[in-house]
Amino acid sequence: MDFQVRHVIEALPFLLRGALVTVETSFLAVSLGLAVGIVLTVLRQPRIRALEWCSQVYISLMRGTPLFIQILMVFYVLPAVGLDIPRFFAGVIALSLNSGAYVTEIIRGGLSAIPRGQLDAARAMGMSRSLVWRHVVLPQVLMLVLPPLAIEFTSLLKASALLSVIAVVELTRTAQQIIAATFRPIELWLATGALYFVMCFLLGSVTRWLERQAALYRP
């Protein structure tokens, strides 16, 4: 086996540019996923049965089917219903819709960590409902959901490799293009894997730091 570092060095600037797209895609997806998660959390309030049931099915469907199928579905079905959007956004939409299901669980975990006594106490002090939310619940929940959101970001970083299949030129797609030109799959895939590893590892350190910070807020 002849491993040639030369091929890795030549490809590195392109791979790094691809890695930047991967980070951008995942960041957009986790942000939009947060929006989807907030909407689902609101819908999930057990006041209206039908809405609660719908969001339950949505979450089960998103978590019970492969992300790959979801990406293909968004990519092929959106044009079929007359929506012509660039593939980059089709990919981001698919990732966000999927991520939203997981973020809902994260938000639920954060909310359930706030003891009921705090809400009762704040209400007893005469704070209005919105005041309780702004000054008691949200500051604590925001801090508690940050570490799991960082983990979600990390897993989207890896999941976004699947966008290469619908030809979004992120890290994995860049590697495939270079391999098509140079026929050095081993070097390129090892380098690509190493870049993903570095990104995920750094994010892991950030997550552990966030976890230490959040521990101070845990009621």
Next chain:
Amino acid sequence: MRFDLSVVMDNWHVFARGLAVTVACCALAIAGGLALGLVVALSRISRRTSLRAPASLYVEIIRDTPFLVQAFLVYFLLPRFGLRLGAMTAGVLALAVYAGAGFAESIRGAILSVPRGQMEAARATGMPRLLAMRRIVAPQMMGYLLPALTNQLIGTIKESSVLSIITVPELTMASSIVLGQSFAAIEAYSVVALLYWLLTIGVALVMGALERRALRHRRGLAGPPQARAAGRE
């Protein structure tokens, strides 16, 4: 937009064959992954650094890279070592190596979830280590292990869809075949999504039943709901 049911009817055998390959691949990969995961988990809690370090490195590398890249590496790397494997063998191997890391973490967490004192007390009464592991530690770690394992199994099934990219003729590949013949994207993908959904729900139900069975001793005094909550700690 309309749903053409005849596409589904005409191609049911394509979907059925894809489903069979997916189930077979996942079953083999899960069996291999569990064996690998057990060895790695025991290595990670071992006192010897020579066992702990490589096991930790393996888990970190697998968990911090996309499965797609791992699958490509296995697919291209093995022939370099003279191993000419079919797509399916390479795919199952890659999936087993991927699943092994997750299983290892679940098993390690489960073993560590049982208080040390349990093992020490069993040893003090004269039980050999293996017997104590089987009779004392293993039954108590199920409350942690089974829910974690359920997530890993579902994750493995979902991740197996990626194998279509390295040309394994499984369920996702079936949707591409049907799409290629009929251009019916909505029909092809929704049937396949539905089959995956049924598969993962089925696994969740079976694992839930196993969990209730394994934890039936906890029902005595505390009652099921609290016992279940305690089991997830």
